[in-house]
Structures are given as C-alpha cells and as structure tokens.
Amino acid sequence: MARFAAVPEAHASLASARQVYAPGTHLFHQGDIERGIHKIVSGTVTVYRVTADGHRQIEAFSGPGEYVSLCLCATSPTSAEALSRVETDYVSREAFERCLLQDAQFRQTVFREIDKASADARRQATLLACRCAKERVADFVLFLDSRFAPKADGYTPIRMSRCDIADHLGLTIETVSRMLNQFKQIGVIDMPRADRFRLRNRQYLNRLAGQNDEADSRPHGLAL
Amino acid sequence: MARFAAVPEAHASLASARQVYAPGTHLFHQGDIERGIHKIVSGTVTVYRVTADGHRQIEAFSGPGEYVSLCLCATSPTSAEALSRVETDYVSREAFERCLLQDAQFRQTVFREIDKASADARRQATLLACRCAKERVADFVLFLDSRFAPKADGYTPIRMSRCDIADHLGLTIETVSRMLNQFKQIGVIDMPRADRFRLRNRQYLNRLAGQNDEADSRPHGLAL
DNA sequence: CGTACTCTTGAACAATATCAAATAAAGTGG
DNA sequence: CCACTTTATTTGATATTGTTCAAGAGTACG
Numbered sequence: 129m130a131r132f133a134a135v136p137e138a139h140a141s142l143a144s145a146r147q148v149y150a151p152g153t154h155l156f157h158q159g160d161i162e163r164g165i166h167k168i169v170s171g172t173v174t175v176y177r178v179t180a181d182g183h184r185q186i187e188a189f190s191g192p193g194e195y196v197s198l199c200l201c202a203t204s205p206t207s208a209e210a211l212s213r214v215e216t217d218y219v220s221r222e223a224f225e226r227c228l229l230q231d232a233q234f235r236q237t238v239f240r241e242i243d244k245a246s247a248d249a250r251r252q253a254t255l256l257a258c259r260c261a262k263e264r265v266a267d268f269v270l271f272l273d274s275r276f277a278p279k280a281d282g283y284t285p286i287r288m289s290r291c292d293i294a295d296h297l298g299l300t301i302e303t304v305s306r307m308l309n310q311f312k313q314i315g316v317i318d319m320p321r322a323d324r325f326r327l328r329n330r331q332y333l334n335r336l337a338g339q340n341d342e343a344d345s346r347p348h349g350l351a352l
Numbered sequence: 353m354a355r356f357a358a359v360p361e362a363h364a365s366l367a368s369a370r371q372v373y374a375p376g377t378h379l380f381h382q383g384d385i386e387r388g389i390h391k392i393v394s395g396t397v398t399v400y401r402v403t404a405d406g407h408r409q410i411e412a413f414s415g416p417g418e419y420v421s422l423c424l425c426a427t428s429p430t431s432a433e434a435l436s437r438v439e440t441d442y443v444s445r446e447a448f449e450r451c452l453l454q455d456a457q458f459r460q461t462v463f464r465e466i467d468k469a470s471a472d473a474r475r476q477a478t479l480l481a482c483r484c485a486k487e488r489v490a491d492f493v494l495f496l497d498s499r500f501a502p503k504a505d506g507y508t509p510i511r512m513s514r515c516d517i518a519d520h521l522g523l524t525i526e527t528v529s530r531m532l533n534q535f536k537q538i539g540v541i542d543m544p545r546a547d548r549f550r551l552r553n554r555q556y557l558n559r560l561a562g563q564n565d566e567a568d569s570r571p572h573g574l575a576l
Numbered sequence: 577c578g579t580a581c582t583c584t585t586g587a588a589c590a591a592t593a594t595c596a597a598a599t600a601a602a603g604t605g606g
Numbered sequence: 607c608c609a610c611t612t613t614a615t616t617t618g619a620t621a622t623t624g625t626t627c628a629a630g631a632g633t634a635c636g
Contacts, residue, residue, distance in 0.1 A: 177474075180562040183482040187474060200467040205474070239463060243424040246470035249477055250401075250411060250429070256480035257522030258407040261624065290583065298481030300625055305584055322583055322632080338404040485592065514615065524593055529616055546601085546615055 144217040149210040155196060160204045164220040166196040171214030172276075172287055176295065177206045186296040188248065189288060191275055198241050211287050256298050259338075264297040265307035266336035269317060273327055283324035290322075368441040373434040379420060382431045388444040390420040395438030396500075396511055400519065401430045410520035412472065413512060415499055422465050435511050480522050483562075488521040489531035490560035493541060497551055507548035514546075 146169070149155060156163045158177055166173075168190055175197045176186040187206060190196055197206045202221060219227070227234050255264055278284045290301040297304065312319045316332050319325040327333070370393070373379060380387045382401055390397075392414055399421050400410040411430060414420055421430045426445060443451070451458050479488055502508045514525040521528065536543045540556050543549040551557070 177478065179478060179482055181482075185478045185481050187477070199470060200464060201471075205471070239466075240424060242463075242467055242470060246423060246466060246473055247425075247429065249470055249473035253411070253473055253477040253480055254401065254403060254409045256477055257409050258403055258405075301583080302585085302626080303624060306624090309584070525615080526594080526617085527592060530592095533616070 143223055144219045147216050147218045149214040149216070151210055151212050151214075153210050155208040155210065155214070155216065156204055158204055158207045162202050162221045163204045164218055165198065165224045166208070166216040166218050168192050168194050168196060169215040169217055172211040173214055174209045174211050174288065174292060175206050176209070184295045185298075186292055187252070189275075189292075189296070195238075195241050195245075198238065198245055200242070211292075261297075261299055261303050262307050262310070263336050263338070264299065265293075265304060265311070266333040268293060268297060269308075269311065269325070269327075270330075270333050270337055272325075273330075278326070279324070281324075283318075283320070283326050286323050286325060367447055368443045371440050371442045373438040373440070375434055375436050375438075377434050379432040379434065379438070379440065380428055382428055384428045386426050386445045387428045388442055389422065389448045390432070390440040390442050392416050392418050392420060393439040393441060396435040397438055398433045398435050398512065398516060399430050400433070408519045409522075410516055411476070413499075413516075413520070419462075419465050419469075422462065422469055424466070435516075485521075485523050485527050486531050486534070487560050487562070488523065489517075489528060489535070490557040492517060492521060493532075493535065493549070493551075494554070494557050494561055496549075497554075502550070503548070505548075507542075507544070507550050510547050510549060 144167075147155075147166070149171075155166055155173060170192055173190045173196050174186055175188045175190055176184055178184050187197070189211070196208050196216070197204065199205065228238060255267060259267070272286060273284055276284050276287070288296075290304050293299075294301045294304045308317070308319065308325075311317045311333075312325075316327075316329045317325045318328050368391075371379075371390070373395075379390055379397060394416055397414045397420050398410055399412045399414055400408055402408050411421070413435070420432050420440070421428065423429065452462060453459075479491060483491070496510060497508055500508050500511070512520075514528050517523075518525045518528045532541070532543065532549075535541045535557075536549075540551075540553045541549045542552050
C-alpha cells in the first residue's frame with residue numbers, strides 16, 4: 129500500500145505534482161471550476177455525480193494509471209472521492225491546456241483516454257438499459273476480479289460499500305446484497321465476509337454478464 | 353439508396369463526399385472495419401448496438417450537424433440506420449486520420465465532439481440508472497421537442513417507432529405507449545396521432561425530467 | 577462489552593414487463 | 607375508392623422483478 133515518490137514525468141513539458149488523499153476525502157467536487165487533471169498513481173477513486181433530485185450515480189471506480197473524470201470542460205461534471213489512500217499526479221488546468229497545445233504525444237494520450245471514457249459510459253448505459261439485477265451484479269463481480277489484485281489470503285477485496293455498488297449499478301443495497309449472497313449460496317463465489325470474495329465459477333458469471341460485448345476497440349496506431 | 357457525389361468541404365485538406373441514404377437503409381454496421389466518418393447534413397439517424405443476447409440499445413437519434421458515432425476505434429461499435437431520407441458528408445477513414453494529423457482546427461472539432469459524445473453517454477447512463485419510466489419518457493418528449501422542428505400543422509413529428517423509443521429508454525413499447533398516453537390524458541401533450549405531438553405543459557415535463565442536470569459544459573476557448 | 581455501523585434477510589408493496597386482445601393506421605390489390 | 611390484409615399502437619389483465627420497510631446479524635471501534 130505504501131508507495132514512494134520519485135519518477136518525475138514522461139512528458140517533459142508537463143509539470144505534475146504528486147498529491148496524496150486520505151480515504152473519504154475529495155479530490156474535487158462537482159461544479160469546481162478550472163479544476164486540473166489527476167492521474168491515479170495508487171489507490172481507488174469513486175467518481176460520481178449527484179442529480180438535481182438528490183440521486184447519487186457513481187460513474188466509475190478508477191484505479192492506478194487512470195485519469196479521473198477526464199473531459200474537456202473546465203467545470204467538473206462530477207465529484208471524486210478517495211476510497212482508500214490515494215496518490216495522484218496532478219496537473220493544473222493551465223499546464224494541462226498548454227501541454228495539450230504543445231505536446232503531440234500527450235494530446236494523443238488524452239484524446240484516447242477521452243475516447244475510452246466515452247466507450248465506458250456507453251457500456252454502462254447498455255448495462256443499465258438491457259440487463260437485470262443479477263446480470264449487473266455478475267458484471268460488477270467480474271470487474272472487481274479483473275481490476276483488484278487478490279490479497280495475501282487469496283481473496284479479492286471489495287473496497288466499496290454495498291451502497292456504492294448500488295449507486296453504480298442503479299440498484300438498491302438490498303438487491304445488491306441479495307444477488308451477491310445468491311451467488312455465494314450457489315457456490316459461484318466464495319465470500320467469507322462482506323468485504324472480500326474469490327471466484328469459484330467464472331464461466332457462470334461470464335454467461336450472465338455476456339462478456340462478449342465491446343470485443344473491438346483496437347487502438348490502431350494513429351499518431352495524431 | 354442512390355448516391356450522388358458533389359459538395360467539397362469546409363476543411364481544405366478534408367475531402368468529403370455527399371452521400372444519400374433512403375429510410376431504413378444503413379450507413380454502416382456494427383463491426384465494420386476501417387469505416388469512415390459521417391457528418392449528417394439532413395435527416396435523422398438511429399445509432400444502435402445489439403448485445404450478445406440480442407437486445408438492441410439505441411444510443412442516439414442523431415440529426416443535422418452531428419457526427420454519427422464518432423470515436424477513434426476504426427471498427428464500428430455500432431450500427432447506424434437512416435430513419436428518414438438522410439444526407440451525410442462522408443470522409444474515408446484514411447482521409448480522416450490524415451486530417452486529424454494535419455489540421456489543428458479539425459482535430460479540435462473532433463476532440464470536442466468526442467468529449468460531447470462522452471458527456472451524452474454519461475447523461476444517458478444517469479437517466480437509466482436514476483429515473484423511472486415516466487421521467488424517462490418525459491425527458492424524451494422534451495428531447496423531441498427541442499430537436500425536431502414542428503411541421504406546418506404546428507405538431508412536432510415523432511419519426512421513430514414506439515419500439516425505437518423503448519430501446520433507447522430501456523423500457524418496453526407498452527410502457528412507452530402508456531406513459532405517452534398518460535401525458536395526453538392529463539393534457540400535458542396534445543397527441544392527435546401516434547406520430548405527432550405538441551407540448552401543452554412544458555413545465556410539468558421539465559419538473560419530471562429534472563432538466564437541471566448538466567447545466568455546465570462551458571466549452572471555453574481552448575485552441576488545441 | 578456495548579454502541580454504532582453496515583450488511584443480510586424477510587415480507588409487503590410498487591413499478592414495469594409480459595401476455596393477450598382490441599383498435600387504429602397503412603398498405604395492397606381489385 | 608373500397609374491402610382486405612398487415613403492421614403498429616393502445617389497452618387490459620396478470621406475472622415478475624426490484625423496491626421499500628422492518629428486523630436481525632455481523633463487524634468495527636471505543
């Protein structure tokens with residue numbers, strides 16, 4: 129968990145500063161103006177928005193290597209909260225825009241990242257539009273399995289609360305809990321505690337989630 | 353179905369060709385490789401994907417001035433079908449990529465369009481995650497009202513079928529029909545036929561749809 | 577230990593889907 | 607232009623899914 133600083137930056141013209149956030153603290157808030165860009169070095173960040181009627185929608189659980197809510201509009205459409213201790217490389221808005229103009233390689237990276245964010249959002253929309261509760265939770269379990277390395281005990285940690293999961297999948301905490309425990313019941317996952325699990329039947333979940341979608345997205349060597 | 357050539361282009365380096373599609377024909381299909389870029393000149397295009405289990409999700413109803421399913425991956429994640437007679441300016445993949453490298457202004461435009469597509473997808477995900485059937489349909493009616501000019505008789509045409517609407521909103525045709533007729537019943541819309549309507553109480557729909565979200569997105573003069 | 581959470585579980589309820597007609601609109605061939 | 611067929615939409619009845627409400631069971635923390 130502990131990380132050491134070091135490693136300046138790939139892009140010479142991009143002056144970034146390492147920042148550290150304690151669990152539960154915010155990297156930025158919805159509506160912040162001229163906010164800069166965070167790239168996660170370690171830890172997990174919850175990216176969410178709150179709608180006018182008070183619903184919280186979690187758009188993503190972002191991890192190391194990912195940009196947090198990367199978009200062109202300077203005013204943040206989302207809030208970002210550290211789920212664990214989080215380190216980021218932070219670039220001010222000004223430096224970000226300057227670099228976007230000057231550094232072709234950086235521009236390309238950002239371009240692709242935004243494209244990826246767009247694809248992710250569409251994938252999420254499809255999940256919400258076409259899949260039932262069990263399928264959504266199956267998809268989420270597979271996401272956790274692929275993104276979070278198992279700990280020493282062999283179990284993958286579930287760092288977010290049931291409420292976080294529910295707000296991400298468009299369900300209630302009760303439904304999320306029921307589906308997870310149903311998977312546990314039938315032996316698809318091994319979940320000795322609410323905050324960790326291990327896959328026992330990946331194929332079953334794959335079949336539910338329909339892992340086949342979005343098989344394309346070849347990045348192709350566009351130099352920009 | 354028939355095609356005519358003609359009409360050069362705003363960007364000198366971007367050689368586009370005018371294309372025409374008859375209602376019901378496809379501009380391209382999901383999985384097409386190295387597909388080029390369409391910008392709609394006139395008409396309406398349905399952008400959709402079909403999931404592994406056969407569900408169709410309509411991602412967008414795009415109109416004049418919009419790019420159709422603009423993204424960086426060369427292999428199309430979606431299909432696009434003309435809902436009416438459609439004219440587009442088409443650019444081959446090759447020309448598109450060349451232009452992206454050479455023309456800074458074009459690059460900026462594409463950059464912003466992809467960012468916008470991303471924001472739209474997130475908005476759709478929020479709609480699907482947080483709103484009930486009535487609210488989704490209210491939102492859709494407002495969308496129709498804002499995007500499709502009323503005809504000579506003062507009524508806004510509903511060009512898509514109930515099935516198209518359902519597949520866009522993650523509902524069934526019966527539910528869409530019921531909600532629309534409920535709005536008609538209580539005098540919120542005037543819908544003499546299934547394929548046209550007129551708003552009678554916009555405020556009611558605004559309140560349902562929560563039109564307040566996404567009030568930001570100031571484009572700000574980034575030159576790229 | 578005891579207090580405060582979060583998670584789980586059960587039961588009743590509500591929203592939406594599904595199934596089944598009925599109606600309306602749009603084509604089609606005479 | 608008129609019957610007839612076909613398709614889309616509306617409406618009703620019922621089933622299902624997921625939510626809501628209400629306890630109960632773990633777990634964390636002082």
